[in-house]
Structure formats: C-alpha cells, structure tokens
Amino acid sequence: MRKSALYVLGLVVAALVALGLVVLFSASEVRSVRISGQPWHFVARQAVYIGAGLVAAAVVAAIDYRRWRDQWVLTVAFSAVVIAALWVVFLFPAVKGSHRWIPLPGGINFQPGEFAKLVTVLAVAVWMDRAGWRVELLRKGALCPAGIIGLFAIPVLLEPDFGSVMVIASVGFMTMFVAGARFMHLLLPVIPGIALFAWEVWKNPNRMARLFSFAGASAAGAADPAAYQSDMSIVAISRGGWFGRGLNGSMQKQYYLPEAWTDFILAVGAEEMGLVFSVVVILLFVMFFFTCVYIARKSSDRFGRLLALGMSVVIFFQAMFNIGVVCEAFPTKGMALPFFSYGGTNMVATFMALGFIFSVGIHSLDGARRRLSRTK
Numbered sequence: 001m002r003k004s005a006l007y008v009l010g011l012v013v014a015a016l017v018a019l020g021l022v023v024l025f026s027a028s029e030v031r032s033v034r035i036s037g038q039p040w041h042f043v044a045r046q047a048v049y050i051g052a053g054l055v056a057a058a059v060v061a062a063i064d065y066r067r068w069r070d071q072w073v074l075t076v077a078f079s080a081v082v083i084a085a086l087w088v089v090f091l092f093p094a095v096k097g098s099h100r101w102i103p104l105p106g107g108i109n110f111q112p113g114e115f116a117k118l119v120t121v122l123a124v125a126v127w128m129d130r131a132g133w134r135v136e137l138l139r140k141g142a143l144c145p146a147g148i149i150g151l152f153a154i155p156v157l158l159e160p161d162f163g164s165v166m167v168i169a170s171v172g173f174m175t176m177f178v179a180g181a182r183f184m185h186l187l188l189p190v191i192p193g194i195a196l197f198a199w200e201v202w203k204n205p206n207r208m209a210r211l212f213s214f215a216g217a218s219a220a221g222a223a224d225p226a227a228y229q230s231d232m233s234i235v236a237i238s239r240g241g242w243f244g245r246g247l248n249g250s251m252q253k254q255y256y257l258p259e260a261w262t263d264f265i266l267a268v269g270a271e272e273m274g275l276v277f278s279v280v281v282i283l284l285f286v287m288f289f290f291t292c293v294y295i296a297r298k299s300s301d302r303f304g305r306l307l308a309l310g311m312s313v314v315i316f317f318q319a320m321f322n323i324g325v326v327c328e329a330f331p332t333k334g335m336a337l338p339f340f341s342y343g344g345t346n347m348v349a350t351f352m353a354l355g356f357i358f359s360v361g362i363h364s365l366d367g368a369r370r371r372l373s374r375t376k
Contacts, residue, residue: 005298006361009291013339013354016284017050019269019277020340026248027268028261028342042261042342049344053351060355064363069126069303075119079151082119085112086155097206099159113164114349116152118356120172121310123148128179129303138188141181146189149173153193157200162207163335167317169193175310179302210332230328232257233264236271237278237327244274262341263334266326281340282323289316295361308360311353 021043028042035041068075089099089112101109124145128135135141149172157165173186201207236252239245250271253260260268270278292312299305315338322337324330336346 002298003365005291005294006358006365009288009295009357009361012284012288012291016281016288016339019281019284020265020337021046021050022247023265023269023272023340024261024342026250026272027253027265029248030253030255031261045344046342046347049347050351052344053348056348057351057355057358060352061358061362063359065304065307065356065359066301066363068122068307069129072126072130075122075126079119079123082112082115083151083155085110086116086152088112089155089159098161100161108344111343111345113156113159113161114345115352116156117164117167117171117314118311118349118353120149120152120168121175121307121314121353122356124172124175125179125303125306125310128176128181128306129301135176135180136182138182138185141179142176142185142189145172145176145181146193149189150193157197160200160204162197162201162204163321163333165197166321167314167335169197170317171310171313174313175306178309179306227332229258229264230325230332233267233326234328236264236267240271240274240277242274243276244270244272247272259334262336262343263322264326265340265342266323266337269340270326278323285316285319288312292316292357295357295364298364299360300364304360304364308357311356314353315350 024046025040025043029039032039032041032043085102089102092099092101092103095101095109100113101111104110127145127148128141131140149169153165153168153172156168173190176186177183201211232252236250236257239251245251250260250268252271253268257264257267266278266281269281289312292308296305296308296312299308318335319338321330321333322335322341325332325335336343338346338350
C-alpha cells in the first residue's frame with residue numbers, strides 16, 4: 001500500500017472538517033445568539049468535540065487493529081459496554097418522543113447509538129474472520145452474525161432511532177456478504193428483519209406521515225406539515241443557485257428551516273455558497289470513500305479489509321443519505337452529515353471510525369515494510 005493514500009485521506013477529512021466549521025458558524029449563528037448572546041457558541045463547542053474526536057482517532061489508530069481479533073475479549077468488552085448503554089437510555093425521560101440520550105455533566109448528551117454502528121462492524125468483522133471458511137455455512141456465516149447485529153439493532157429500534165437501525169443493519173449485512181456469506185443464507189435473517197423494521201415504522205404515525213408525504217410530495221406541497229422540512233430545504237438550495245448568496249446570507253436559517261445546524265446544515269451551505277459548494281462536498285465524500293476502499297484492498301489480511309471497508313461505509317452511508325434527504329431524494333429522516341452537523345457523540349464516533357481505518361492502513365504498511373526488509 002502506498003503511504004500517500006493515508007495523506008490523501010487525512011487531507012480530505014481536513015477539508016471536510018474545515019468546510020463544516022465554516023458552514024456551522026453561519027447556520028448556527030441565530031440560535032447561538034439566542035442561547036448565549038455570542039454567535040460562536042455552537043462552533044466553540046464543536047471545536048471541542050473535534051479535538052476529542054482527534055484524540056480518540058489517534059488512540060485507536062495507534063492500536064494494531066489485529067488486537068481486536070486476536071484478543072477478542074477486547075471486542076466483547078467494548079460490545080458489552082455499548083449494549084449496556086443502549087438499554088440505560090430507557091432510564092431517562094424521552095426527548096422528542098425518543099430515548100436516545102444519556103445526559104452527562106456540562107449539558108452534554110451522550111448518544112450510544114452512534115457507537116453501536118462502529119461496534120457492529122467490529123464485532124461482525126471479528127466473528128467472520130475467526131470463522132474462516134465456515135462463513136459459507138448457515139449457522140456460522142449467517143445466523144450467528146445476524147444475532148450479533150440484532151444485539152445492537154433491537155434496542156436502537158425500540159428507542160426508536162430508525163436511521164441508526166438502517167446504518168447498523170446495512171453495514172452489518174454488508175460485512176457478512178463481503179466476508180463470504182452466501183446470499184441465500186443471508187435472506188433468512190434479512191427478511192424477518194425487514195418485516196420487523198416495517199412493522200415498527202407502520203406503528204409510528206410520524207414516520208408514516210413522512211413516507212406518505214414523500215410519496216405524494218408534488219401534490220402535498222408546503223401545505224403538508226410532514227413535508228415542511230424538506231420543502232424549506234429545497235427553497236434554500238434553489239435560492240443559492242450556482243454560487244450562492246454569500247457567507248452569512250442565508251434566509252432559511254432564520255428559523256424557517258428546522259435543524260439548520262444539524263440534519264439540514266448542507267441546505268444552508270448550498271444557499272450561501274451555491275451548487276458549487278454542494279458538488280465539492282459530494283466529491284470530497286466520494287474521494288474519502290474510494291481512498292478507504294483502496295486502503296481496505298491493500299490490507300494485509302481479511303480482517304483489515306472488512307474493518308476498513310465497514311467503517312468507511314458507516315461514514316459514507318450517512319453522508320449520502322443525509323444529502324439525499326436534503327435534496328428530497330429520500331423521505332425526511334434525521335441523520336447527521338458527518339464532519340458537518342453539530343453534535344458531540346456523532347463527531348467523536350466518526351473520528352473513531354476514521355481511527356480504525358488509519359489503523360488498518362498504518363499497520364498494514366508497517367507489516368509490508370517488515371516483510372520487504374526480511375527479503376533483502
């Protein structure tokens with residue numbers, strides 16, 4: 001593997017973080033002034049979260065990724081902590097109808113569902129790699145790893161957090177498929193999983209309203225309350241045109257667009273910096289993904305390939321889904337835009353996923369150098 005791939009990945013992430021801070025400063029200005037009297041309230045806190053994320057990424061990257069497989073007790077312990085936290089959230093009052101957060105001192109809300117996405121990739125990758133050729137068997141290759149996914153997906157579904165469930169299930173089964181599980185075997189757990197997910201969505205009037213609104217968006221228009229967020233997002237994008245209305249020139253952030261500093265932050269950026277900004281962001285995420293795929297392919301073992309690919313899909317899936325929602329290509333669903341949306345848990349979890357990818361790249365490169373030195 002070429003060392004330049006790691007430099008490219010670092011530069012792409014740095015560009016995404018820098019753009020995210022610029023847009024966040026503008027998108028959150030109105031609410032920041034209302035909360036603290038200062039326009040940089042959210043940006044200052046986001047900078048702290050980025051710093052914490054960088055520390056987490058550095059620690060994870062320094063650990064040889066193979067230790068998570070060889071000393072599998074570490075993976076079990078990490079999984080147990082996350083699973084416990086996923087159930088602890090139900091001990092606290094619901095916020096906006098969901099039990100997703102654990103309140104911590106300093107006004108910080110910890111969302112364990114963000115780490116459930118990462119530990120799903122880690123646990124399934126460890127299982128599939130240790131299973132070896134037995135991944136082609138029904139029990140070892142499909143039923144057991146599907147049970148691992150269920151340990152994380154079920155409590156998240158009950159919160160409810162349908163967006164995180166989509167990420168957990170998608171990346172989990174993708175890891176199983178890439179590891180060599182047979183497609184027909186995967187259908188056995190996938191079909192009942194989809195049925196359970198659909199049942200939970202059907203029971204939720206708010207989710208059903210958004211689905212119906214999306215299906216008939218052209219007829220409902222702005223009169224449909226369920227379509228309000230996506231309609232305001234489209235207004236922001238259309239106002240931006242090619243080159244935008246200039247930094248801090250967004251009208252939609254003046255409480256017309258809900259969640260302007262979190263889930264719909266891209267719409268504010270598109271309004272102020274235009275289509276050019278949106279295309280640059282999409283290209284950066286695409287470059288991020290393909291660089292991660294290259295790192296995964298050049299890994300020295302299958303576990304490294306599964307781990308790097310799975311962690312990159314966690315980030316890329318959320319990015320593309322968020323962009324699709326903002327552009328009204330998907331039904332409205334709260335999902336953060338990695339490196340952009342305000343939020344501590346999501347930022348730290350994203351950088352931790354990045355740390356796993358760098359760990360695969362760094363230690364695979366070191367292993368290749370040692371093998372090369374021994375042949376000389």
